[in-house]
Amino acid sequence: MQLWLxxxxxxxxxxxxxxxxASRMRLIIRAAAIQGVLLGLLPLLFSLEGSxxxxxxxxxxxxxxxxxxxxxxxxxxxxxxxxxPEIEPYIGYNFSVILGIVGLLxxxxxxxRLDLPVRVSGLSVSAAFMTIFSGFLLVVSRKKAVxxxxxxxxxxxxxxxxxxxLAPHGPMWLELCVLLDIFVAVFVMGxxxxxxxxxxxxxxxxxxxxxxx
Numbered sequence: 001m002q003l004w005l006x007x008x009x010x011x012x013x014x015x016x017x018x019x020x021x022a023s024r025m026r027l028i029i030r031a032a033a034i035q036g037v038l039l040g041l042l043p044l045l046f047s048l049e050g051s052x053x054x055x056x057x058x059x060x061x062x063x064x065x066x067x068x069x070x071x072x073x074x075x076x077x078x079x080x081x082x083x084x085p086e087i088e089p090y091i092g093y094n095f096s097v098i099l100g101i102v103g104l105l106x107x108x109x110x111x112x113r114l115d116l117p118v119r120v121s122g123l124s125v126s127a128a129f130m131t132i133f134s135g136f137l138l139v140v141s142r143k144k145a146v147x148x149x150x151x152x153x154x155x156x157x158x159x160x161x162x163x164x165x166l167a168p169h170g171p172m173w174l175e176l177c178v179l180l181d182i183f184v185a186v187f188v189m190g191x192x193x194x195x196x197x198x199x200x201x202x203x204x205x206x207x208x209x210x211x212x213x
Contacts, residue, residue, distance in 0.1 A: 005045050009123040012038050012161070013104060016134040019154060020096040023087055025146065029074050032150050035131075036066030039157055042164060062160075070153055078146060091141040103133035124165035131158030 015035040022028035040063025044055055089096065107129035114125075131154055138151025 005042075006123055008038050008041060008045065009127040012127045013130055016104075016130055016154070017097055017100050019134055019138060019150065020100045021093050023093055025078055025087060025144075026075075028087060028147060028150055029071050029078075032074070032153060033067055033071035035154070035157055036068075036070060037063055039160060040064075040067050042161070046164060066153075066157065074146060074150065087147055088143040089141055090143060091137075096137065096141060099137060100130070100134055103137070104130045107133070124161060128158045128162035128165060131155070131161060133158075 012035060015031050015038070018031040019028055019035075022031055040059055043059040043062060091099070104126070107126040110129055111123075111125045135151045135153070135155030135158060138154060139148045142148055142151065
């Protein structure tokens with residue numbers, strides 16, 4: 001089981017680099033979907049306390065929201081707003097990947113420096129910190145509002161993984177409440193992006209700087 005957990009954590013780290021390296025909208029949404037699917041598998045691999053039916057239900061809920069629901073909402077928003085497929089970054093893709101690798105190294109260092117009651121593989125903490133860092137990096141280094149939403153989702157994925165690593169036997173209802181809040185937030189963001197695209201024919205947040213009173 002430990003080998004499978006480590007493999008999932010490594011794949012999550014690779015999806016973070018894919019998010020930072022993606023140059024087209026469909027690629028970054030696909031990477032976010034893959035990361036959501038991987039997170040949906042973790043509750044089962046962590047062997048959460050409770051009945052098998054409850055564990056399967058929790059895992060299916062996470063997979064449905066993060067692996068299917070969010071990507072579908074983002075794809076639908078992109079089609080309705082007619083967003084250009086290219087991602088316009090403030091920071092180049094290669095440099096973004098380099099920063100992601102630096103974030104991974106810092107995460108590995110923090111894993112050994114912080115005395116955390118981790119109940120599973122130590123790689124879970126490194127993967128969580130890297131995911132949070134990659135998400136925030138996407139928020140500040142990409143121009144389009146959609147990619148910033150994906151960065152917000154990636155940061156939340158890291159927080160979710162960090163909480164699951166420290167307390168894999170914690171109350172499921174708390175995680176479900178967090179997921180519900182994120183679902184509502186993404187839904188509201190999708191509506192906002194749609195309205196921005198309809199009014200200004202662009203979802204490039206740089207265009208907001210040109211507005212004058």
